Structure formats: structure tokens, C-alpha cells
Amino acid sequence: MISLLKEVGRGKRGAKDLSYKEALKAAEHILTGKATPSQIGAFLIAERIKMESQEEIQAFIEVCKLHSLRYPMENSIDCAGPYDGRNSSFIATIPTAFVLAACGLPVTLHGGKTLPPKLGVTLYDVMNEMCRDGNISNKNLLKGAEEAGILFVETEKWCPPLEKMRTIREEIGMRTLFNTVEKYLRFSNSSYMAVGVFHGTVFEKMAKLLSNLGIQKGIIVQGMEGSEDISVEKQTRTLIVKDEQHELFIIDPEVLEMQCDFPEVNWTVEKQTSTALDVLKGTAELPFHNMVILNSAVRLWVADKVDSIEQGIYSVRHILEQGLAYKQYQKWIRAIH
Structure with missing residues (x-):
């Protein structure tokens, strides 16, 4: 481990990216406990300063996958957001998942308890609140996937090495390569993926990563x-990845007649949950309603379920108006209990 640290820890100018083989060795040492906490912390900080390469991130993903549970879902979509949560925005991906399942597109959602740097409300928090019970077994969650098309993964239970990294990550208090790795684990071997990034500067790196992981088609969102x-307030930059090719794609809610201004909201777990359920019931305020429609339509289009985003908007409106998304949620609740 020390020899690998010397490569990445020589300062911003002298540090070198590890080869894929070297990164696999580093990941194995760190994730199996062969490296000491001091060595792990030093490695993560050095990588943060140097900036992780695509090969290094991929190596850590592959080692994590070797130590993870898997539940393949054919022709499904993986929706991967930030594990450090949200402080100022609605987690639209949750009600969107039930809309997609109602449209016949199985969905994987995954997350855990909040982490640095944002320490916000997480998907894990809201899904547990929606479950009405924080102690749902993996067996029952798999029933939810089988019967309702929604797989909810508690990531640290499915990938125990990441649970062992939690204390170090909390003590470091900043973003590390694990903030990216955990989003790309694809517990269901999904064919499609919607993944968020904070900075557009990593678009190219993440596109190559998606292609190498075997995604049939995906969308990278600077969300x-x-x-x-x-x-739905402004344009969003995305990158469409397909057949090892990628292209920039701007989504404009005004052109799609979805644009709305958002009210100021004090987002808590309870408020996120109630808003998500209001959308599914058809009683939400227009901005939240439109945001779920737009995100559902885009993901249906990415997964080749519709020919255009406009067609997806039409289909999703019908699903929500008929109460089919809320019925899908109820079906999932019955399955997991």
C-alpha cells in the first residue's frame, strides 16, 4: 500500500494516476481491511487533490462489486443520485421511480444514511419513511422488486466494505472517490442508467465509465x-451515452411546456416524503408535478420505451391522472410488508 501511496501522494504536480492493475490492488487493500485507517485516509485525500482517473474509479467499482449482493433485473433502469443528500431541492427521482414502474420499466434506487460533504436528506431517509418501517428485510425488498418493479437497495448492507469506510469518510468530511463509486455499482445489472454529476467538467470521464461498465444506454445529468x-426552472445539461458514443443534450423545460418556478421549501425527511406522495396521488403543487412528469418522460425515452420526450410526457400524464403510479406505490408497500 505504501508504494501505491507514493505514486498518488507526491503533490499536485508530481502525483501520477495509478494504472488499472495498480488501482485494483489499492482497492483490494482498502476494501478488505489490509490497509490501515491512516493509509486509507491518506490515499483518499491524495486522490482528491490529484483528481481520480476514470481507470481508478472503475477499479474501485469492480472490487466493490466483487463484495456485493446482486439481483439482476432485465431491461431495468438504475437511478443514481448523490449519497450525501439534498438540502435545497425535491428528490423527484423517488416518485419518478413509481411512475416508471407503472409504465413497465423496472427501477433500482439505492442509497444510505447521509454522508459528507452535504449531509443532507437522502433517498434512503425518504424511502424508509415511505416504507412506514425502517426495518424491512432484504427478502421483502426483493419481493418489492419482483412484484412491483421497484428494487430499493440499502447500499451498505449490500456492499459491506462500504459500511466499513463510513467512519473514515465522516472523519475526512469531504468528497472522496467513494462518492462516485457508490453511484455506479449497478446492483441489478441494469441495461439503462440515469446518473447525476455536480460539475459538467466530469462529463467525458463519466461517459467513458458508463460505456466500460456495459450500459446499453444512459443519461448523465448535471442536475x-x-x-x-x-x-423545470431552467435548462439542464446532459450527456446521452449509447453504444460507446456520447453527445451533449440540453433539456429545456420551456420548450417542452414544463417550466415552473419553485417555491422556497424547508426540506425535511417528512416534507420530502409528503411531497412525493402528493405527486403520486395527483395533489402536488404544479412545480413538483411537472418535475416528476419531465424526469419520468426523459428516462422512458432513454430506456427506449417511447420515441420522444414529448411522447413520454403524454404517457406519464395519463399514468398520473389515472392514479396508476400511486397504485404502483401501494402494490410495492404490500409486497415489502
């Missing part, structure tokens, strides 16, 4: 608070 959620 709200680094999430995979597209805004």
Missing part, C-alpha cells in the same frame, strides 16, 4: 444538487 433530477 439539482448534483443529482440525476432535471430541473
Whole structure:
């Protein structure tokens, strides 16, 4: 481990990216406990200063996958957002998942308890609140996937090495390569993916990563608070990845007649949960309603379920108006209990 630290820890100018083989070795040492906490902390900080390469991130993903549970879902979509949560935006990906499942597109959602740097409200927090019970077994969550098309993964239970990293990550208090790694674990071997990034500067790196991981088609979103959620207030930059090719794609809510201004909200777990359920019931305020429609439509289009985003908007409106998304949520609740 010390020899690998010498490569990445020589300062901003002298540090070198590890080869894929070297990164696999570093990941194995760190994730299996062979490296000491001091060595792990030093490695993560050095990588943060140097900036992780695509090969290094991929190596850590592959080692994490070796130590993870898997539940393949054919022709599904993985929705991957920030594990450090949200402080100022609606987690639209949650009600969107039930809309997609109602449209016949299985969905994987995954997350955990909040982490640095944002320490915000997480998908894990809201899904547990929606479950009405924080102690749902993996067996029952798999029933939810089988019967309702929604797989909810508590990431640290499915990938125990990441649970062992939590204390170090909390003590460091800043973003590390694990903030990226955990989003790309694809517990269901999904064919499609919607993943959020904070900075557009990593678009190219993440596109190559998606292609190498075997995604059939994906969308990388410079979304709200680094999430995979597209805004209805302004244009959103995305990158469409397909067949090892990628292209920039701007989504404009005004052109799609979805644009709305958001009210100021003090987002708590309870407020996120009630708003998500209001959308599914058809009683939410227009901005939240439109945001779920737009994000659902885009993901249906990415997964080749509709020919255009406009067609997706039409289909999703019908699903919500008929109460089918809320029925899908109720079906999931019955399955997991």
C-alpha cells in the first residue's frame, strides 16, 4: 500500500494516476481491511487533490462489486443520485421511480444514511419513511422488486466494505472517490442508467465509465444538487451515452411546456416524503408535478420505451391522472410488508 501511496501522494504536480492493475490492488487493500485507517485516509485525500482517473474509479467499482449482493433485473433502469443528500431541492427521482414502474420499466434506487460533504436528506431517509418501517428485510425488498418493479437497495448492507469506510469518510468530511463509486455499482445489472454529476467538467470521464461498465444506454445529468433530477426552472445539461458514443443534450423545460418556478421549501425527511406522495396521488403543487412528469418522460425515452420526450410526457400524464403510479406505490408497500 505504501508504494501505491507514493505514486498518488507526491503533490499536485508530481502525483501520477495509478494504472488499472495498480488501482485494483489499492482497492483490494482498502476494501478488505489490509490497509490501515491512516493509509486509507491518506490515499483518499491524495486522490482528491490529484483528481481520480476514470481507470481508478472503475477499479474501485469492480472490487466493490466483487463484495456485493446482486439481483439482476432485465431491461431495468438504475437511478443514481448523490449519497450525501439534498438540502435545497425535491428528490423527484423517488416518485419518478413509481411512475416508471407503472409504465413497465423496472427501477433500482439505492442509497444510505447521509454522508459528507452535504449531509443532507437522502433517498434512503425518504424511502424508509415511505416504507412506514425502517426495518424491512432484504427478502421483502426483493419481493418489492419482483412484484412491483421497484428494487430499493440499502447500499451498505449490500456492499459491506462500504459500511466499513463510513467512519473514515465522516472523519475526512469531504468528497472522496467513494462518492462516485457508490453511484455506479449497478446492483441489478441494469441495461439503462440515469446518473447525476455536480460539475459538467466530469462529463467525458463519466461517459467513458458508463460505456466500460456495459450500459446499453444512459443519461448523465448535471442536475439539482448534483443529482440525476432535471430541473423545470431552467435548462439542464446532459450527456446521452449509447453504444460507446456520447453527445451533449440540453433539456429545456420551456420548450417542452414544463417550466415552473419553485417555491422556497424547508426540506425535511417528512416534507420530502409528503411531497412525493402528493405527486403520486395527483395533489402536488404544479412545480413538483411537472418535475416528476419531465424526469419520468426523459428516462422512458432513454430506456427506449417511447420515441420522444414529448411522447413520454403524454404517457406519464395519463399514468398520473389515472392514479396508476400511486397504485404502483401501494402494490410495492404490500409486497415489502
